[in-house]
Amino acid sequence: MLERRIREYLSVKIHDDSVAVSNLQRIPGGASRETWSFDAEWRENGKKVSRGFILRRDPDASLLETERDLEFRVMDAVAAHGVPVPKMYWLESDGTFLDRPFFVMERIDGCETSPTKVLMDPRFYPVRAKLAERFVDILACIHSLDWQASGLAFLGSPAGEAACALTEIERWEAILDRDALEPQPVLRAALRWMRRHLPPPAQRIVLVHADYRTGNFLCDSDGDIKGVLDWEMVHLGDPMEDVAWACIRPWRWLGDENIGGLMEREQFYKLYEDASGFAVVPEAIRFWELLGNVKLAAIFLTGARSFCEGRTRSPMMAFLGRNIARLELEIMDLMGV
Amino acid sequence: MRPNAVESLRAAQAALADVIAPELASAFALDSAQTVQMLLESLASEWDTAAETLSRDNDTLRSLLSAAGHALRGASAGNESLGSVVSEIEQRLGDGGQTSLVISDLASRNSSLRATLESVLVVLEDVTGRAGCEKIDEVRSKIYEHLGEVATRGWSFWDVSSFRGRIAALQSSGAGR
Numbered sequence: 001m002l003e004r005r006i007r008e009y010l011s012v013k014i015h016d017d018s019v020a021v022s023n024l025q026r027i028p029g030g031a032s033r034e035t036w037s038f039d040a041e042w043r044e045n046g047k048k049v050s051r052g053f054i055l056r057r058d059p060d061a062s063l064l065e066t067e068r069d070l071e072f073r074v075m076d077a078v079a080a081h082g083v084p085v086p087k088m089y090w091l092e093s094d095g096t097f098l099d100r101p102f103f104v105m106e107r108i109d110g111c112e113t114s115p116t117k118v119l120m121d122p123r124f125y126p127v128r129a130k131l132a133e134r135f136v137d138i139l140a141c142i143h144s145l146d147w148q149a150s151g152l153a154f155l156g157s158p159a160g161e162a163a164c165a166l167t168e169i170e171r172w173e174a175i176l177d178r179d180a181l182e183p184q185p186v187l188r189a190a191l192r193w194m195r196r197h198l199p200p201p202a203q204r205i206v207l208v209h210a211d212y213r214t215g216n217f218l219c220d221s222d223g224d225i226k227g228v229l230d231w232e233m234v235h236l237g238d239p240m241e242d243v244a245w246a247c248i249r250p251w252r253w254l255g256d257e258n259i260g261g262l263m264e265r266e267q268f269y270k271l272y273e274d275a276s277g278f279a280v281v282p283e284a285i286r287f288w289e290l291l292g293n294v295k296l297a298a299i300f301l302t303g304a305r306s307f308c309e310g311r312t313r314s315p316m317m318a319f320l321g322r323n324i325a326r327l328e329l330e331i332m333d334l335m336g337v
Numbered sequence: 338m339r340p341n342a343v344e345s346l347r348a349a350q351a352a353l354a355d356v357i358a359p360e361l362a363s364a365f366a367l368d369s370a371q372t373v374q375m376l377l378e379s380l381a382s383e384w385d386t387a388a389e390t391l392s393r394d395n396d397t398l399r400s401l402l403s404a405a406g407h408a409l410r411g412a413s414a415g416n417e418s419l420g421s422v423v424s425e426i427e428q429r430l431g432d433g434g435q436t437s438l439v440i441s442d443l444a445s446r447n448s449s450l451r452a453t454l455e456s457v458l459v460v461l462e463d464v465t466g467r468a469g470c471e472k473i474d475e476v477r478s479k480i481y482e483h484l485g486e487v488a489t490r491g492w493s494f495w496d497v498s499s500f501r502g503r504i505a506a507l508q509s510s511g512a513g514r
Contacts, residue, residue, distance in 0.1 A: 025363055025364070025365065026363065026365040027364055027365055028364055028365050028367075028368030028369075029368075182448050182451070183448060183451040183452040183454070183455040184455065185451055185454045185455040185458045185480075185484060186458075186484055186488070188455050188458065188459050189455075189458040189459060189461075189462050192458075192459050192462040192463065193462055196462070196463075315369060315372045315373045315376050316369075316372045318376055319372055319375055319376045319379065322376075322379060322492075323379060323491055323492045324491070325487065325488040325489075325490065325491020325492070326488060326491050326492065328484065328488040328491075329485060329488040329489060329491075332481055332484065332485055332488070337477075337478070337481040
């Protein structure tokens with residue numbers, strides 16, 4: 001059914017009635033949208049063309065409520081700046097074709113994204129150091145982008161460098177107000193603590209990916225990152241927000257202290273400072289790591305609400321919604337209580 | 338003797354791992370099966386002691402709120418927000434203790450007590466460290482100690498990867514036999 005509808009859609013987009021769609025399969029990950037992979041074949045100027053695609057469709061309910069056209073536009077803009085992202089093809093903002101909004105992008109074959117694979121598969125052991133360097137270089141590249149010249153001012157800049165932190169506190173506090181189904185003493189206390197311990201002003205307002213971490217890039221076994229994914233939370237703000245988000249414990253994955261499972265913290269800071277020109281300020285990192293953990297808890301609570309209100313039956317939403325306790329432990333640790 | 342709830346959950350996990358998962362062809366279905374495994378694991382780990390844990394937590398919360406009420410009462414003169422929290426504590430503790438051992442009743446009671454604790458903690462974060470607030474700081478420490486103990490019991494999101502790694506290793510070692 002979906003395969004037929006995708007074929008009909010592509011026929012309209014490619015202007016070719018002979019288009020064939022095959023190997024349609026839903027793929028794991030990307031919990032905020034349904035992600036589908038498929039192959040398509042058609043004729044162009046008399047020649048057969050075949051290509052792999054990824055379709056990301058809005059779900060009935062999600063961990064995040066974000067605008068897919070924002071993600072589409074940003075990925076298009078950063079590609080021109082040299083950030084590796086899949087090529088974006090088409091965006092549909094309504095449900096005319098597939099019931100819900102969606103976009104279609106290039107499928108990058110021969111890569112892994114799962115942290116389990118990237119960090120535990122022996123194929124990746126010899127290239128871990130290269131992967132770590134690429135990870136940092138690309139983050140610095142994102143932060144060096146001139147967002148005004150790239151047409152990304154529509155994302156809305158905070159009122160000034162000093163306003164970045166408060167803007168994010170307010171963003172996530174509002175989500176907690178909207179979605180928490182139970183009292184959250186630790187999260188509320190943390191938000192209060194953060195208001196009293198604001199970091200130094202941002203060194204510059206930059207494009208913040210806001211979910212830059214192991215698990216959100218496609219890499220090959222040569223240690224090259226071919227695509228940075230999941231731009232749903234992208235915004236303008238403090239570069240330290242991205243640095244700290246990459247550092248938070250949930251994204252260390254292997255249970256040790258290595259950042260993203262890839263490198264030691266000191267190495268991460270040094271590589272980033274060298275590549276970006278920004279100084280990594282420990283005081284700011286502590287604040288942004290704390291905010292990152294609160295943000296992740298709020299995201300899980302959004303999923304929990306969707307589950308409890310019957311908008312999704314995803315076991316992942318139930319699992320995550322029941323399990324924010326260890327994030328609370330991390331939050332209290334960062335608060336120093 | 339019949340299989341208890343935890344043993345039954347373990348049976349569901351075993352069927353999922355040994356019978357259902359090997360038949361699944363798509364990566365998405367396998368991923369969902371692993372998530373269900375984790376969900377069942379987290380339920381099994383808390384099932385047997387859930388009522389006792391909630392009951393004990395509720396007693397601790399009542400005791401912490403009472404201590405917070407005493408500490409804040411001394412500092413609340415002329416401070417509207419502190420006075421309002423003291424009233425909230427008094428009202429909550431006046432509701433009476435729990436009698437039912439039904440888990441949803443205990444959880445509902447727990448939620449009410451934690452709602453008041455939330456108000457208390459937010460106020461404490463505003464006044465902590467000030468001169469003359471030593472008693473308040475002491476209560477604040479005890480509250481965090483309790484919240485830390487509760488949090489330690491939970492499953493962590495970052496266990497997911499190692500859990501999946503273990504499952505994958507088990508599956509590949511099984512396939513190699």
